[in-house]
Amino acid sequence: MNSQLANYRESDWFGPLLITVAAIVIVSVFNPEFLSPYNLQILLLAIAVNALIALSQMMIIAIGQMNLSVGAIGGLAAISFGGMMEVWLIPWPVAALLALGIGLFAGIANGVLVAWTGISAFVITLASLSIFKGINLGITEAQPFYKIPEIVKLLGNETFLGPLPWLILPTVVVAVGLWYLLSFLPLGRFILAVGGNAHSAELSGISVAKTVVAAHAISGLLAAMAGIMLVGRLQLGQPTIGDDWLILSFAAPVIGGAVLTGGKVSVAGTLLGVTIVVIINQVLVLFNIDPFLVQVVLGGLILWAVGVNRWREVRAQKTEKRLAA
Amino acid sequence: MNNTTKAADRTADAFGPDVQETSSQHPAMRLLLTNEFGLIALILVFAVLFTLLNPGFVSKFSLFAMGRTAAVNIMIGFSMMVVIITGGLNLSVGSIGVCAAMAAGWLMQSLGLPWYLSLVGGLGVGGALGALNGIVIVRSGLHSFIITLASMSIFFGVMIFLTHAGSFREIAPEVVAPGRMKFFGVISPLLLITFVVAGLLSVLFRFTATGRQMLAVGASPQAAELSGIRVQRMTVWCHALSGVLAGVAGLMLVSRTGAAIPSMAGQLGQDWLLPAFLGPVLGGTLLTGGRASVLGTLLGAFLVTMLTTGLLLLQIAAFWVQTYLGLLLLVAVLMDLLRRSYLARKKLV
């Protein structure tokens, strides 16, 4: 029983979970409004979209790379979704599928370029960020698409059960799916193996290139999903969707214990990371604190989280040395 | 003097007959294959193309405006370059640039300091924020990517909090003048400032111990350390210098627009990221560190500015410019890959 507890304490999601629970308790004591059904609905809506953004980046962190183009892919998918419905009058489910396809394709393009050229993912995704964002602006000329079907707006904002919004459903499916993928399916294990030690993964017969492409493909798909959901949430196809995703996309996985050199990510941890970020956002609104402080807090959280991870690493190395001596 | 000549003679002796390590040496070929030459060729090709399509491209005003924009872009490129040579990145260049500009604006407007002290203050803020990045990086041992990602958010957030997102518009005329002035009707003083900074950077990397040590640290931190170079100090200095240069770029924008505006580099200063990387990467600065090309960065950033101006002028692609810039970056790194593998095969480097 004791060792079980110790195990929990060692796990990545334990710290974020404590913080989340503590934050909820403290905030609701100071302001009971916090747990009102309406506020919960707002919280869950924000978590639903932001979780996909964070998971999209998490898949790339898992292979030890970074994807600067998460926001640009999301934005491109969002305006494609809006545009196809407004201009081509395509029914919304088909438009959503096509927009997802665009995200998938964008991710595959990133992955193929990284794997094939060997150029760092940073440069490739910086270039593709600019390309995707440029296509977005080229199509929209910076004007939003307004004619969004009512059903999409409804799905983007309404609840189906108590405070539970429709948007939470796809996020739950994705989170469970990714957890299953990373825990039980060879593809997921290969992604983590490549991130953990690409050299020995290669020696064990894993195709590093294919795995990298797969991870980028999943990342693109999830970013597109987040973009599409935001169209429903905002009730218009904003070209600026995705512009401010970058910091959050790194903050949440890192708070959730992800190691930036790859091989270690946690779906649960990332979800808790998103929750913490969303709660902080809400608190600043509820207590009328300057919303721009969110940025400071986000940056501070990243530093705190990488600091904690680093400290753990150093400690682990020290224990290892002691064992060896 | 005599000594030097003798030494030079001996070089000829020692290095004359024993050409065994490299297979071939074609000076002309080497020149043709340098990045700088490629960039100059591209600049000429596009200049001719744009002029043919729209003679307005070479009008006095167009050249002036292009030079003035290039001045800022080149400075942003330099700011990133001095960190890239350590093998790191600085995502917070935009954030620091805006902070420095806002600091200078505040000193001028709210404290009423003379304009020169305000500028120095702004640059000081830039340098201090850069140094802060550097110190956290060397102390924590973490990669500069994540540290500067966090600090870009923190610096920008604190700045917005302190200024309540308001602008400073009472900028001293001495500061605004260079942004409007024209020499010979075409040359902006801002461009001249950029050239001076480029010259200083060239001197730094070629003729000072500090600059050479920075490059050695970037190329191989272990070898540099065991040769008695203070690796951590050099890394911090590179980041501080990056902050100062970002500050210069920010102040140039203040001079051009006549105001210090929090949104002048976009959300969190992210608008600077692409130009910051385009210049050095096009200019042949290795992202893994250890090599810098001041001229290359200058030419690269100039090419980017020229393409943007030209495309906007032709009005065929106002909204697509960013796509072209992204493609340019992609093509540039691919070309660079090909060039390097070609040179490696021919053992020309």
Place this chain on the structure above:
Amino acid sequence: MSDVVFQTKGLCKRFPGVMALDDVAMDLKKGSIHALLGENGAGKSTLIKIVTGIHKPDGGTLFLDGAPLVLHGPRDAIAKGIGVVHQERNLIPRFSISENMFLEKLDSHPLKRIDYQELHRQARHWLEMLGLDADPAIPVEKLSVARMQLVEIAKALALKSHVLLLDEPTASLTPHETDNLFAVLNRLRDDGVSMIFVSHKLEEVQEICDRVTVLRDGKNACESQPMEGLGRQDIVKLMIGRSEQIPNWQARDRTGNPPVLELKNITTAIGHRAVDLSVHKGEIVGLYGLVGAGRTELAKSILGKYLVTAGEVLVDQHIAAISNVADAVGRYKIGYVSEDRKTEGLVLMHSVLENVGMTVWQRLAKGVAFLTNRAIRTQTLPFINKLEVKAPSLDQLVGNLSGGNQQKVSVAKWLAAGVKILIVDEPSVGIDIKTKTYLHELIRELSDEGTAILLITSDMPEMITLADRIVVMNDYRVMGELANCREYSAMSQGIMNLIHEAVEVDMSPVQATP
């Protein structure tokens, strides 16, 4: 002949400036542990790289079960049945034991659920066979180094390897863990597994191996001889050759000169205990020891890279406060020629002039405002010429030079710096005989001019050629010291005795506490 599992014939491998392997042969029998020995630079690691598919041989053939074998990369070698346990761990730290073992086999379909129970069951079979009592479900990062090694062996066996290559498997094991490993290896041998065992520790080789191949200067010093009848001295003789390479220089005694560098009873953060050492003006002190004795680490502690936690370091008979390498180089004039010249000694992507000049920039920049190439050239060229660095120009990138010329550059840089104390670590690894002789003369000459030199080398003839006194280290402690009488057999015997004593001292407490 039919019981020969794996064989190499006439293997040649050439690198720029060096013949790394020249007509090397060995054959590995079924159910045998075959020792592969050789000093640093003898060609051992090149042979390993060819056997594991990293390098392609320039000549000669590999045979597996009598059929010629061509390897296309390390992955191919593993697929064809050559299992390797490398010195560096090749496991995925956060994955479980069984998953690491069977990563190979998960490939059936990327979206088919992994049956962990089945994996654990299969893994348990191999773990039991190796006597490794561990739950196959726990991540390998929670295992000790010794157990990780057993997991790697299990992995290789599970992949049905015909040949198992063990590269320095005991390097980071305690004596007790080593005994365990040997018990496992013996059992495997009796089951018919063929192993190639690479080690620096001769006691171990004699204990566990039944046949031996020794390499020296890229050639077979002996080919697949039975271990029986070979004494320890015989093997050492095979490895380091005869004394005839030793030039007929005068024995010197410089202990009368004032001491330049003294260590008094120092303890370091990385494990040195009670180390005493002194180097006098114009003296060459050799530091001998087996790999892992803590010599390079001691050098780096002197340089201030690792913390000295107790005791005193004296330079010119004054206590020296060295807190980082910059202090050691700049203030106390201590230079260090690294054994790892590609990552620690040189900046490969920079030119000859930049590399040699690295240590003089600071000094030159103080005098003149501008540090010009011309000034650096004037300062460094005499030394570049003195060392006869062969490069088409001073602008040539050091990475494109041959090993010998690279080493000359890394020595020239310290001559240019004008150091008083020079620590030279394995100066002749990977360089040709001619350059080696030249370097020896140069080091001797330097000491004659008054430089105090601390020489770290595992090359016994080199040690006896150069050193005036030889200090023997083992397990981060100084075991004793010998004056060099320049007589090969006496010296090597003396050194071996000191190390041997050390090993016995080491073993006894372990046996006392089981």
